[in-house]
Amino acid sequence: MFDIVTIGDIKLDAFLSLDRCQNKCDLIKKKIEFAFGEKISVDLLAQQIAGSASNVAIALSRLGKKSAVISHTGDDQTSALTRVTLTREKVKTDFIRSYKKTASAYSAVLSLQGEKTILASYLHKPLLLPRPLPATKWIYLCEMGNAYEGTYRALLSSLKKNHCLLGFNPGNEQIHDRKPVLFEMIGRTNVLFVNLNEARSILNNQRLGITSLAHGLLRLGPSEIVITDGRNGSYGYNGTCLFHCPIYPGDRMESTGAGDSFAAGYIGAKMERTSMQEALRWGSVNAASVVLHVGPTAGLLRKKQLVSTLKTAKDFHVSTL
Secondary structure, eight states: OEEEEEESOOEEEEEEEOGGGGGGEETTTTEEOOOTTOOOOOEEEEEEEEOHHHHHHHHHHHTTOOEEEEEEEOSSHHHHHHHHHHHHTTEEEEEEEEOTTOOOEEEEEEEETTEEEEEEOOOOSOOOOOSSOOOEEEEEEOOOOSOOHHHHHHHHHHHTTOOOEEEEOOOHHHHHHOOHHHHHHHHHOSEEEEEHHHHHHHTTOTTOOHHHHHHHHHTTSOSEEEEEOGGGOEEEEOSSOEEEEOOOOOOOSOOTTHHHHHHHHHHHHHHTTOOHHHHHHHHHHHHHHHTTSSSSSTTOOOHHHHHHHHHHOTTOOOEEO
């Protein structure tokens, strides 16, 4: 029995610093301007296996949970590196399929002063679920390519027989399409994780504030809503109370994986049967550690580290709105 099985794409991420071309960037206006034909100097900070399915599985393995990934790759070096990386992190790779004569998904992460823009490709092939699904207490469903509809249908069918808990963070492709199957999955979800922009896109209204978003998303059927809003912190809503958790204070080097580490911290706390307020604190502390490093996994905390940090953070409180 696994504690969690994640389902989604795995990528090779290249992390590129834009320090050499700051004149092309405007952090206040949140814009990067490159002209066609230009050759821009950047620095390669690192290349790492990433993708939400991998990131969350590794994060929960670090928290002492038995984790596995259902995913797919091409038949290139990313495939081998994926297995090496996950095995080293004690994450089961038995359910990862490789497609022959296919390139794996890839992302270029453009980073400057803790902010990022991601150019992401996906593996646009069906992500086939094992039959039966591996026995697990939680499933975490996340980003994948545009051939997702069959995967969603198969998972919904399996969840009728397997009454495990479902955490869901829909990806760009799914939110953009807004197909009925997306809303069916949201309706089956126990904890829906979205950032502010994703929440507004799902509800198709870019003007809604946090309270309206939380109420609107809950009406779609999830048991709990978690909305992250960058440096403004995170919000949790369970139908009774709306909570706000500030970001845990600290420096910020590179923010890729902040959302994944937050979701993993939240789920890890829920596995310990904590309150929503405490789960928001777990997520915030885990994310704060990740953004101190380049990439989504280097800063992930062990359970002992996370609990110790929270014990000393006496002034780090969650408020009720």
